[in-house]
Amino acid sequence: MVLQKVSNFGLYIHTPFCLSKCNYCDFPSWENSLQYKEEYIRLLIDEIASRQAEFACKKAQSVYFGGGTPTLLELADFDNIFSAIENSIDTDAEISVEANPTLSLTPEYLRGLKALGVKRISFGLQAKQDNLLKLLGRKHDFNKLRESVFAAYSTGIENINVDIMLGIPTQSIDDLKDTIESCIKLPIKHISCYGLIVEEGTLLKQNIDNGVYSLPPPEYERRMYYTAREMLIENGFEHYEVSNFAKGGYECAHNMGTWKRKPYLGFGVAAASLIDRNTRRQNSTTLSGYLKGEKPKYEKLSLEEEMFEHIMLGLRLFEGVKDKEFFNLYGVHILDVYGDKLKPSIEKGLVNITNGDIALSLKGFDIMNTVLLDLI
Ligand code: SF4
Missing domain, CATH: 3.20.20.70 (Aldolase class I)
Known part of the structure; x- marks a missing residue:
């Protein structure tokens, strides 16, 4: 694919x-x-x-x-x-x-x-x-x-x-x-x-x-x-x-x-980058370190980490996370990966599902961390 x-x-x-x-x-x-x-x-x-x-x-x-x-x-x-x-x-x-x-x-x-x-x-x-x-x-x-x-x-x-x-x-x-x-x-x-x-x-x-x-x-x-x-x-x-x-x-x-987890490149002290959606770069976090040319740190993300981040950030948006975008990026449907874990939040009315897309309800916005904890 x-x-x-x-x-x-x-x-x-x-x-x-x-x-x-x-x-x-x-x-x-x-x-x-x-x-x-x-x-x-x-x-x-x-x-x-x-x-x-x-x-x-x-x-x-x-x-x-x-x-x-x-x-x-x-x-x-x-x-x-x-x-x-x-x-x-x-x-x-x-x-x-x-x-x-x-x-x-x-x-x-x-x-x-x-x-x-x-x-x-x-x-x-x-x-x-x-x-x-x-x-x-x-x-x-x-x-x-x-x-x-x-x-x-x-x-x-x-x-x-x-x-x-x-x-x-x-x-x-x-x-x-x-x-x-x-x-x-x-x-x-x-x-x-x-x-x-x-x-x-x-x-x-x-x-x-x-x-x-x-x-x-x-x-x-x-x-x-x-x-x-x-x-x-x-x-x-x-x-x-x-x-x-x-x-x-x-x-x-x-x-x-x-929030849609598009790549970004950050420059300067403490700036973070998300490169190709799967690599995080963190520049030196102190001004003295940056001025001295301290090397940045890189972290490679697993597919599971990428998908979780996508959901975690996307749920901050009122429109939520679109299954089509998720599928195009990771080759799987949201509910195939998170369906079971989302069940309690769906039953409590914290998450709404529409044609495979997921979004927090207003109540879900309020206690977003509870929903995210269920997904870990
Ligand atoms: S010190 Fe104040 S103005 Fe400077 S970055 Fe922090 S909040 Fe903003």
């Missing part, structure tokens, strides 16, 4: 610099690190050049500049990076840049990004209330976010996302409603609404362990999630992934690729 050839992939470029470290953040980002920017960009471009064979004769459908804070880069830095990848980007590719509203983006800077091909900007807001922003260690207020969104929009970058968070210590449902109400008045097309995850080694974790703050009870967080969902749907946002909502046609193509 000839399985489907890989014709679709995304590029991810990591920028590790941040002006300050947020209290909850365990992303690969470092404050006081901008002095390494020139060297970092040079190594990043070297990495792209040395891996040309991985994407020769292919065009990326999406390019994602994540961070850290990519907008700490100058236009000349973006220009150099784009020169290294320009022959490998599809003309219709979605090109996204993450931005922190703390940095005021000038119209000139935004026009420069647009001229380089940037079509989407994703701003991290998290919450509207100053007390919550302070607790999270964010250095901006809602006005900064509003100004940034309007600045991007008036430059002609209309595909704008705002990240918001729920489950923050001391956050009330009214706080969340106020945040959402204020965001949906802005000219934005997408809202990511994530539950706070308290990560080891963060200041927030320390504060929680020391009793300075406590997390809202899980039941209250679930009510927050449903409140957000209801408000966003009422206001024309489609709930297309567990934590993501978009106006029609503005789903994040790059993340959709990840």
